[in-house]
Amino acid sequence: MASSIRVRATTSGETTEVQALIQHPMDSGFVKDAKGELIPAHFITQLTFEHDGKKVFAADWGGGVSKDPYVKFSFKGAKKGDELKIGWIDNKGATDTTTAKIQ
Amino acid sequence: MGMSDVRFSATRRLILQGAGAVALVGLGNLPFGLTPALAAANDKYPEDAFKAKSEADAIKALYGKSPEPSDKVKMDAPEIAENGAVVPISVSTTLADVTSIAFLVSENPVALVASYKIPAGTVPGVANRIKMARTSNVIVVVEAGGKLYSATKEVKVTVGGCGG
Numbered sequence: 001m002a003s004s005i006r007v008r009a010t011t012s013g014e015t016t017e018v019q020a021l022i023q024h025p026m027d028s029g030f031v032k033d034a035k036g037e038l039i040p041a042h043f044i045t046q047l048t049f050e051h052d053g054k055k056v057f058a059a060d061w062g063g064g065v066s067k068d069p070y071v072k073f074s075f076k077g078a079k080k081g082d083e084l085k086i087g088w089i090d091n092k093g094a095t096d097t098t099t100a101k102i103q
Numbered sequence: 104m105g106m107s108d109v110r111f112s113a114t115r116r117l118i119l120q121g122a123g124a125v126a127l128v129g130l131g132n133l134p135f136g137l138t139p140a141l142a143a144a145n146d147k148y149p150e151d152a153f154k155a156k157s158e159a160d161a162i163k164a165l166y167g168k169s170p171e172p173s174d175k176v177k178m179d180a181p182e183i184a185e186n187g188a189v190v191p192i193s194v195s196t197t198l199a200d201v202t203s204i205a206f207l208v209s210e211n212p213v214a215l216v217a218s219y220k221i222p223a224g225t226v227p228g229v230a231n232r233i234k235m236a237r238t239s240n241v242i243v244v245v246e247a248g249g250k251l252y253s254a255t256k257e258v259k260v261t262v263g264g265c266g267g
Contacts, residue, residue, distance in 0.1 A: 015226060028212070028213070028234065030212045030213075030236075045148050046148055054222070055220075055222055056222060056224065056225050057219065057220070057221070057222070057225055058146065058219065058220040058222075059217060059218070059219050059220075060146075060148055060149055060153075060217065060218040060219075060220075061216075061217050062153040062213055062215055062216055062217065063213065063234075064208060064211050064213060064215070064216035064217070064233055064234050065216060065217055065231065065232070065233060065234070066188060066189045066190070066231075066232040066233060066234055066264075067188065067189075069231065069232065070230075070231060070232050071229065071230065071231045072193070072229065072230040072231070073219075073225065073226065073228065073229050073230075074225070074226040074228070075224055075225040075226060076224045076225070076226070077224050
């Protein structure tokens, strides 16, 4: 199954820049559909990035994060070829994980 | 590091309450998906902060105190967002010992949009895309050295992004 997570992690030597794009509806629970009925809340609540067994970035998200969320950050201490482990969980309990090689 | 220790013990105190929330999101019965290590690395989801309507209540629920405005918190946000469903906003700061960064939109039905944990070794900055129901102040809160600092900017929204 194709992962919902697309990650690009590139290191310049000292810092590693991470960009992640996740496929998810991120329904806030405040939007009505064409029939005027509320679309139930369905959004990622937590997202984590791990390098070498250590959490390097973590997000707590609400329904106010845009559909197909994008996030960018940088961290220190990784080198080319290292693995970055990414995982999310949503308010319905669905999850996905992926591992990206740092380039 | 003193602050993060305090935060950890606070997290432990919340474990009992947290257990309910974890069951709610189904972490307890995952056959695959998040590895235990990754799940265990997650802190408790700040449910109450994400229920608060106003940014003041959300900040209080999240941190238990109020921020002071600081020009060391730099927010990059558009003057005008044509599409409120996707508003790119980033923040960076020259403050030291940053442990978390939060994004809030005053006029959204739920003010808190995102809260990021910044461990030691991670650059204190983040870029993301948020929804805005209408023209509103966007507030960024940076927790650094146990204190809260904020930057506020009004973003005009042409078409709201919350179907409001």
